[in-house]
Amino acid sequence: MFPSGFAWGAATAAYQIEGGWDSDDKGPSIWDTFCHREGEEGRVFAAQNGDVSCNSYELWRKDLQCVQELGLTHYRMSLSWARLLPDGTTGTVNPKGVRYYNTVINDLVACNVSPMVTLYHFDLPQALQDRGGWKSPDMATLFDSYARFCFEEFGDRVKLWITINEPYVCAKLGHEDGSHAPGVKQPGVAAYLVGHNMLRAHARAWHSYDSLFRSKQNGAVSLALNSDWVEPLDPASAGDISAAERFLAFTLGWFAWPVFATGDYPPAMRSAVDAQSARLGYGGVDSRLPGFSEDEPALLGTADFFALNYYTSRKVRSRGGGAGGDGVSMKSDLDAEGVLDPSWPLCGVSWLAVVPRGLRNLLGYIKETFNNPAVYVTENGFSQVGAVEIDDVQRCRFYHDTIMEVAEAIEDGVRVRGYFAWSLLDNFEWADGFSVRFGLFHVDFSEDGRPRTMYRSGREYAKIIAKHRPGPNADKGKAEKLL
Template sequence: MFPPDFAWGAATAAYQIEGGWQTDGKGPSIWDTFCHKEGRGCGAQTGDVTCNSYELWDKDLQCIRQLGLTHYRLSLSWPRLLPDGTTRHVNQKGVEYYNKVIDDLRSCDVSPMVTLYHFDLPQALQDGGGWKAPAIAAAFDDYARFCFRTFGDRVKLWLTVNEPYVCAKLGHEDGVHAPGLKEAGTAAYLAGHNMLRAHARAWHSYNSLYRSTQGGAVSLAINSDWLEPWRPEHAADVSASARSLAFTLGWFGWPLFVTGDYPHAMRAAVDTQSVKLGHRGGPRLPVFSEDEPSPLGTADFFALNYYTSRKVKDGSGGEWGMSMRCDRDTEEILDPDWSICGAAWLAVVPGGLRKLLHYIKDTFGDPVVYITENGFCQAGPLVKEDAQRGRFYEETIQEVEKAIGEDGVNVRGYFAWSLLDNFEWADGFDLRFGLFHVDFSDAERKRTIYRSGLEYARIISKYKAAHSK
């Protein structure tokens, strides 16, 4: 059921694998700053070196070739290319590095999918307000245009912002991601709004200036769990699951694909809570200006990051206060029948991906879909013969095949997270998602394929062979 040109990929992000945090003129990012602060969640763990892919890219390329990938998703480090976040100072060493990566991939018949922003904002822009500042949209657009000009002749799949939900909520409300803000009920909505504004400007720039000559496609990577009612026979739980989807998938999907604005359920919930709390000073969930490019229609495909599923109960008004959790007023529950992999939050539910894909087809106008992240992690003692993860990939890809063949979802690609064990943000090196194990105690950062990597390579080979007959 997979089309002949289906994208079989794996994904990484610059801060998580590159290292070289002060090498060859790179500027500091908010994650450099965040990780160097005392008292943050990972202790002394940082992305200063991690997989050292900045110096060991050739080893990464060997891993990519061993898997037989047709596509590789990477992110560009904004502060490596533009150390102060602006085009006033271009770091040519950074340009040379990414030129080599892209050219090496293409020489091996691997197509790059490039993410412009994967959490690592230049610290210089954070000092000016970061994603809370309206001016960030113009700064991002300048950066995007620079990347389109510099690399767009060889890149046909672009993602502007990765997981704006995670960046907004975990970085601006919960404080567990960079920049570490805890401004509950306000900053996350503002940051998410400015990410959408930045994305829309960059898409319109590509559409008007580069699409006709470069022929690429641009989207934004939206993460979401599959969410369904804990008690399907209870109307309150049905409504709660719809509300939870509105606050996650809908937060960024509706402005791009449906109305150009946030979901009605999300805005109503935020506004209702604001009235209860006597909030003044305008809507906490911002309004898009008619003087700026609309986000509606600014996604050439639906980019989905999916990891797990949840059952949802109605909060029944039990939450009181100004926060996203209170606004949503739901409780998300793990089904006790689901198995858990290395992280307590990561229930293994391949079938949830099929349900989510079907929901996307019905809700967002039957778009082309790329699954831009999906994975399974280890924690604790290292297990290289990870048969459980191998079965996970087999079962998950079977669910994707059913979504295509039986549900008619237009899925064009699947990217496993991740090519390598890496720095997993607030979890540091404690979680291992890689298809390849990386020995972080070894100066050479030796890469060794897991059994699950061999299984993923076998799956790719099987489907390639089916189309070559």
């Protein structure tokens, strides 16, 4: 059912698990600032923060034990840019941060677990935010410098790299809605600029790896894109069909089309933004969604695999051209609305409907739309809210059903090369704080030692891995064998 060398993994992110927010010369990140900002209630559930979280900075060996208990072949982690480079530049390298990540990577490799390393998972150094953050065109060069530093320091052992995690979320929630750090609310303008600069940054980092490191390190580089699967609410409605196409263009397509398809934004996205700009009299017709310069490194082809974060699905209906009342905003540009099918069960949070078959559908769409790339499902999970159930039967069923859908996608001809559960541990879930739990291991945040206890779903996932994991003599860790 699964190809030889299939990656069985779990994922985490630095700010969500590490804690040690100001330990050992680490610089502050935008999430430190966002959580600590006084006088702005409601930014994060119960005013919680990631100052300690799972305390993985001090308790890494406990995490490693969890990785081993699951029998993972791969572990997806992220680096804290501000822990490595406190002011965001290579002029201020923090050797204690370098030592920490060397310890983590070396321990994983010693246990025959391949690290997949994300360079940027939402936690920009505050020093760079003070210089304009992702709205600044200079970020492409600054990110490239950071990426080169990481490739040089860790690339001899890391064969799978993610440059940027979920640029859509960084752009929209961080700069359109203001519900994520850095908390900017500039509807219809800032998110497009941020997304543009993230794509420029990714392209530069990929080209740097390709020209300077690939021949020596033999790894692979991509960026992780999140997307729901969407279908028209009324399959017989031309308006809903068009709305569903726009919905995908404004989410997955926003970043996948430039990298995997054409080198530019999806035509449906470009035409929608430009048309709405004209209707609202906003400057030049194309003044909000930037164009790519021929002087920049080319975007098309700057991914060695497709990294997909999938959680849920949506039915989409047209708003009938009535979105202009929202003024200049992504909502008015999109002119479509995603809704839940009432037959879909919810898990924990209101937005997270359980639709395993949506992953198979989305994988099929990626195969047909983006020339059948090798795909890693880099995040997928099921949340709990409220009373903790260690015997989490529903989550067990979710993982069984979802992994079966992945197997079916492989039978469909999709080149799926790995699956990473979100998350290894219960952790700080951004604006939801610790109220939402996705872990394969329960973490007791009320105790200083942050004890980890495997959920039943962790045990079931471990059984699935044991059934399919290659033998001890398998040749692991070579990315080219999976691409």
